[in-house]
Amino acid sequence: GQQVMQIPQYQHVQEGEDFTTYCNSSTTLSNIQWYKQRPGGHPVFLIQLVKSGEVKKQKRLTFQFGEAKKNSSLHITATQTTDVGTYFCAGPDGPGGYNKLIFGAGTRLAVHP
Amino acid sequence: EPEVTQTPSHQVTQMGQEVILRCVPISNHLYFYWYRQILGQKVEFLVSFYNNEISEKSEIFDDQFSVERPDGSNFTLKIRSTKLEDSAMYFCVIGGVAYEQYFGPGTRLTVT
Numbered sequence: 001g002q003q004v005m006q007i008p009q010y011q012h013v014q015e016g017e018d019f020t021t022y023c024n025s026s027t028t029l030s031n032i033q034w035y036k037q038r039p040g041g042h043p044v045f046l047i048q049l050v051k052s053g054e055v056k057k058q059k060r061l062t063f064q065f066g067e068a069k070k071n072s073s074l075h076i077t078a079t080q081t082t083d084v085g086t087y088f089c090a091g092p093d094g095p096g097g098y099n100k101l102i103f104g105a106g107t108r109l110a111v112h113p
Numbered sequence: 114e115p116e117v118t119q120t121p122s123h124q125v126t127q128m129g130q131e132v133i134l135r136c137v138p139i140s141n142h143l144y145f146y147w148y149r150q151i152l153g154q155k156v157e158f159l160v161s162f163y164n165n166e167i168s169e170k171s172e173i174f175d176d177q178f179s180v181e182r183p184d185g186s187n188f189t190l191k192i193r194s195t196k197l198e199d200s201a202m203y204f205c206v207i208g209g210v211a212y213e214q215y216f217g218p219g220t221r222l223t224v225t
Contacts, residue, residue, distance in 0.1 A: 033213060042204055042216040043156060088156065098144045098208045100158040100169055 002027050002093050006104030014112050019076040021107035023089035030095055032065055032072040037106070038085040079111045115142065117217035119205050125223045129194050134220045136188040136205030144208030147180065147190050148216075149173070149201040156204070162188070195224045 003026040013019050023032065031050045035043035047056055049065035049072060056063045060083075062075045076083055086106040092099040120135045136145070147159040160170040162180055170178075179191045192199055205217040 031212070035216075042202075042219050045209070045213045045215060048211060048213050090156075092212070093158075097212055098161070098163065098168075100146065100161055100171075101156075101214060102158070103156040105155045 002091070002102050004089060004091055004102045004104040006089055006107055008107055009105065010108045010110070012110045012112065013079050015081060016078050019079050019083070019109055021074050021087050021089075021109075023072045023074075023104050025070045025091050025102075028069050029091040030069075031092060032069075033090045033101065034063060034072075034074055035088045035090060035103075036085050037088065041085075043088060076109075079109070081111050081113055084109060084111050115207055115209065115215050117205055117207055117215055119203075119217040119220050121220060122218065123221045123223070125225065126195055128197055128224055132192050132195055132222060134190045134192075134203050134205075134222070136190075136217060137186065142207045145182075145188050146206040146208070146214065148204045148206055150204065150219075151201045159190075159203075192222075195222075197224050200224045 005024045007022050031048050033048045034046040036046055037043045047063050052069050053067045054065040060077045064073045072089055074087055086108045088103050088106045090101040090103045093102050118137055124132055126132050145162040148156050149159055150156045158171050160174045160180055161168045165182055177193045181189050200223050202219040202221050204219045206214045209215055
Protein backbone atom coordinates (compact mmCIF):
# COMPACT_ATOMS: atom_id res chain seq x y z
CA GLY A 1 0.00 0.00 0.00
CA GLN A 2 0.85 3.65 -0.18
CA GLN A 3 3.54 4.84 2.21
CA VAL A 4 4.50 8.32 3.31
CA MET A 5 7.93 8.77 4.81
CA GLN A 6 9.24 11.78 6.68
CA ILE A 7 12.70 12.83 7.77
CA PRO A 8 14.17 13.70 10.11
CA GLN A 9 12.30 12.06 12.94
CA TYR A 10 13.51 14.62 15.44
CA GLN A 11 15.28 17.96 15.24
CA HIS A 12 16.75 20.22 17.89
CA VAL A 13 17.42 23.81 16.89
CA GLN A 14 18.43 27.00 18.65
CA GLU A 15 15.85 29.73 18.48
CA GLY A 16 16.48 31.75 15.34
CA GLU A 17 17.86 28.84 13.31
CA ASP A 18 16.04 27.46 10.30
CA PHE A 19 14.31 24.09 10.17
CA THR A 20 13.28 21.82 7.30
CA THR A 21 11.32 18.59 7.22
CA TYR A 22 11.01 16.39 4.15
CA CYS A 23 8.21 14.14 3.05
CA ASN A 24 8.26 11.41 0.39
CA SER A 25 5.43 9.31 -0.93
CA SER A 26 5.70 5.92 -2.57
CA THR A 27 3.04 6.99 -5.07
CA THR A 28 2.11 10.17 -6.92
CA LEU A 29 -0.23 12.28 -4.81
CA SER A 30 -3.19 14.35 -5.88
CA ASN A 31 -2.35 16.71 -3.03
CA ILE A 32 -0.22 16.90 0.08
CA GLN A 33 -1.38 18.29 3.38
CA TRP A 34 0.63 19.47 6.36
CA TYR A 35 -0.45 19.38 9.98
CA LYS A 36 1.08 20.60 13.22
CA GLN A 37 0.55 18.89 16.54
CA ARG A 38 1.59 20.71 19.67
CA PRO A 39 2.63 18.55 22.64
CA GLY A 40 -0.53 17.12 24.18
CA GLY A 41 -2.66 18.52 21.38
CA HIS A 42 -4.34 17.35 18.24
CA PRO A 43 -3.17 17.70 14.63
CA VAL A 44 -4.08 21.10 13.21
CA PHE A 45 -4.39 21.59 9.48
CA LEU A 46 -1.79 24.01 8.12
CA ILE A 47 -1.99 23.89 4.36
CA GLN A 48 -2.76 21.88 1.26
CA LEU A 49 -0.66 21.84 -1.92
CA VAL A 50 -2.20 20.62 -5.12
CA LYS A 51 -0.14 21.67 -8.13
CA SER A 52 3.15 20.23 -9.30
CA GLY A 53 6.01 22.47 -8.14
CA GLU A 54 3.69 24.58 -6.01
CA VAL A 55 5.20 26.79 -3.32
CA LYS A 56 3.12 28.43 -0.62
CA LYS A 57 4.14 30.66 2.24
CA GLN A 58 2.59 31.33 5.60
CA LYS A 59 4.67 33.97 7.37
CA ARG A 60 7.91 32.15 8.26
CA LEU A 61 6.71 28.79 6.89
CA THR A 62 7.37 27.79 3.28
CA PHE A 63 5.76 24.69 1.83
CA GLN A 64 6.81 23.08 -1.42
CA PHE A 65 5.32 20.30 -3.53
CA GLY A 66 7.69 18.48 -5.84
CA GLU A 67 7.44 18.46 -9.61
CA ALA A 68 6.59 14.75 -9.64
CA LYS A 69 4.05 15.25 -6.84
CA LYS A 70 5.74 12.59 -4.76
CA ASN A 71 7.67 14.74 -2.34
CA SER A 72 7.18 17.84 -0.28
CA SER A 73 9.00 19.97 2.23
CA LEU A 74 8.24 22.41 5.00
CA HIS A 75 10.82 25.05 5.84
CA ILE A 76 10.63 27.33 8.84
CA THR A 77 12.80 30.43 8.82
CA ALA A 78 14.14 31.78 12.11
CA THR A 79 12.40 29.36 14.43
CA GLN A 80 10.65 30.56 17.55
CA THR A 81 9.66 28.65 20.68
CA THR A 82 6.07 28.77 19.46
CA ASP A 83 7.10 26.51 16.55
CA VAL A 84 7.64 23.59 18.92
CA GLY A 85 5.59 20.54 18.00
CA THR A 86 5.40 17.65 15.57
CA TYR A 87 4.89 18.39 11.90
CA PHE A 88 3.12 15.76 9.84
CA CYS A 89 2.67 15.50 6.13
CA ALA A 90 -0.25 13.48 4.80
CA GLY A 91 -1.44 12.40 1.40
CA PRO A 92 -4.80 11.01 0.29
CA ASP A 93 -4.89 7.29 -0.39
CA GLY A 94 -6.55 7.49 -3.76
CA PRO A 95 -7.36 10.12 -6.38
CA GLY A 96 -8.11 12.74 -3.79
CA GLY A 97 -11.42 14.08 -2.67
CA TYR A 98 -12.44 12.75 0.70
CA ASN A 99 -10.15 9.72 0.66
CA LYS A 100 -8.49 8.76 3.90
CA LEU A 101 -5.15 10.39 4.62
CA ILE A 102 -1.93 8.45 4.99
CA PHE A 103 0.26 10.27 7.49
CA GLY A 104 4.01 10.36 7.71
CA ALA A 105 5.60 9.54 11.03
CA GLY A 106 6.15 13.23 11.72
CA THR A 107 9.14 15.38 12.57
CA ARG A 108 9.30 16.53 16.17
CA LEU A 109 10.81 19.99 16.46
CA ALA A 110 12.39 21.20 19.68
CA VAL A 111 13.45 24.85 19.87
CA HIS A 112 15.91 25.95 22.53
CA PRO A 113 15.74 29.61 23.58
CA GLU B 114 -11.80 26.17 11.05
CA PRO B 115 -14.86 24.01 11.76
CA GLU B 116 -15.32 23.20 15.42
CA VAL B 117 -15.20 19.58 16.45
CA THR B 118 -15.80 18.51 20.03
CA GLN B 119 -15.26 15.10 21.58
CA THR B 120 -16.32 13.48 24.83
CA PRO B 121 -14.98 12.24 27.10
CA SER B 122 -11.54 13.79 27.02
CA HIS B 123 -10.14 10.78 28.89
CA GLN B 124 -11.62 7.34 29.37
CA VAL B 125 -10.14 4.64 31.51
CA THR B 126 -11.58 1.18 31.09
CA GLN B 127 -10.78 -2.39 31.92
CA MET B 128 -9.85 -4.88 29.27
CA GLY B 129 -12.92 -6.54 27.80
CA GLN B 130 -15.24 -3.64 28.57
CA GLU B 131 -17.19 -1.70 25.96
CA VAL B 132 -16.48 1.98 25.38
CA ILE B 133 -18.31 4.58 23.35
CA LEU B 134 -16.46 7.65 22.19
CA ARG B 135 -18.57 10.60 21.12
CA CYS B 136 -18.08 13.42 18.69
CA VAL B 137 -20.53 16.25 19.46
CA PRO B 138 -22.06 18.36 18.11
CA ILE B 139 -21.68 17.91 14.41
CA SER B 140 -23.76 19.81 11.93
CA ASN B 141 -23.65 20.58 8.25
CA HIS B 142 -20.86 18.15 7.48
CA LEU B 143 -21.05 15.08 5.31
CA TYR B 144 -17.69 13.42 5.72
CA PHE B 145 -16.44 12.07 9.02
CA TYR B 146 -13.47 10.02 9.99
CA TRP B 147 -11.98 8.37 13.02
CA TYR B 148 -8.24 8.23 13.35
CA ARG B 149 -6.17 7.05 16.26
CA GLN B 150 -2.67 7.78 17.50
CA ILE B 151 -0.82 5.49 19.84
CA LEU B 152 1.40 7.54 22.11
CA GLY B 153 4.39 8.91 20.23
CA GLN B 154 3.43 7.26 16.96
CA LYS B 155 1.88 8.30 13.69
CA VAL B 156 -1.76 9.05 13.07
CA GLU B 157 -3.61 5.99 11.75
CA PHE B 158 -6.85 5.90 9.81
CA LEU B 159 -9.66 3.79 11.24
CA VAL B 160 -12.84 4.49 9.32
CA SER B 161 -14.56 7.03 7.10
CA PHE B 162 -18.28 7.72 7.14
CA TYR B 163 -20.35 9.43 4.49
CA ASN B 164 -24.07 9.85 4.17
CA ASN B 165 -24.67 7.71 7.25
CA GLU B 166 -22.69 4.79 5.90
CA ILE B 167 -19.16 3.52 6.27
CA SER B 168 -17.29 4.38 3.09
CA GLU B 169 -13.95 2.84 3.99
CA LYS B 170 -12.37 1.07 6.92
CA SER B 171 -8.84 0.00 7.77
CA GLU B 172 -7.53 -3.37 8.86
CA ILE B 173 -7.55 -2.07 12.42
CA PHE B 174 -11.31 -1.54 12.24
CA ASP B 175 -12.34 -5.12 12.88
CA ASP B 176 -15.61 -6.56 14.21
CA GLN B 177 -14.93 -5.05 17.64
CA PHE B 178 -15.39 -1.55 16.22
CA SER B 179 -18.53 0.17 14.99
CA VAL B 180 -19.58 3.70 14.13
CA GLU B 181 -22.96 5.36 14.23
CA ARG B 182 -24.64 8.65 13.76
CA PRO B 183 -27.68 7.82 15.85
CA ASP B 184 -29.52 11.14 15.89
CA GLY B 185 -28.14 12.94 12.88
CA SER B 186 -25.72 15.02 14.88
CA ASN B 187 -23.67 12.93 17.31
CA PHE B 188 -21.11 10.62 15.76
CA THR B 189 -19.92 7.71 17.86
CA LEU B 190 -17.18 5.11 17.81
CA LYS B 191 -17.85 1.97 19.82
CA ILE B 192 -15.29 -0.60 20.81
CA ARG B 193 -17.13 -3.68 22.04
CA SER B 194 -14.44 -5.52 23.95
CA THR B 195 -11.38 -3.40 24.55
CA LYS B 196 -7.85 -4.76 24.45
CA LEU B 197 -4.70 -3.34 25.94
CA GLU B 198 -3.48 -2.40 22.46
CA ASP B 199 -6.54 -0.20 21.94
CA SER B 200 -4.99 2.35 24.30
CA ALA B 201 -4.50 5.46 22.18
CA MET B 202 -5.80 8.92 21.36
CA TYR B 203 -8.90 8.68 19.20
CA PHE B 204 -9.64 11.64 16.98
CA CYS B 205 -12.94 12.47 15.37
CA VAL B 206 -12.26 14.28 12.11
CA ILE B 207 -14.46 16.12 9.68
CA GLY B 208 -13.81 16.80 6.03
CA GLY B 209 -13.55 20.40 4.94
CA VAL B 210 -14.84 21.89 1.71
CA ALA B 211 -11.45 21.56 0.01
CA TYR B 212 -10.80 18.02 1.27
CA GLU B 213 -8.68 19.13 4.19
CA GLN B 214 -9.39 17.39 7.48
CA TYR B 215 -10.13 18.98 10.83
CA PHE B 216 -9.32 17.06 13.95
CA GLY B 217 -11.23 17.18 17.18
CA PRO B 218 -9.33 17.48 20.47
CA GLY B 219 -9.37 13.71 20.89
CA THR B 220 -10.31 11.17 23.54
CA ARG B 221 -7.48 9.51 25.39
CA LEU B 222 -8.45 5.87 25.91
CA THR B 223 -6.54 3.92 28.52
CA VAL B 224 -7.23 0.20 28.75
CA THR B 225 -5.97 -1.49 31.91
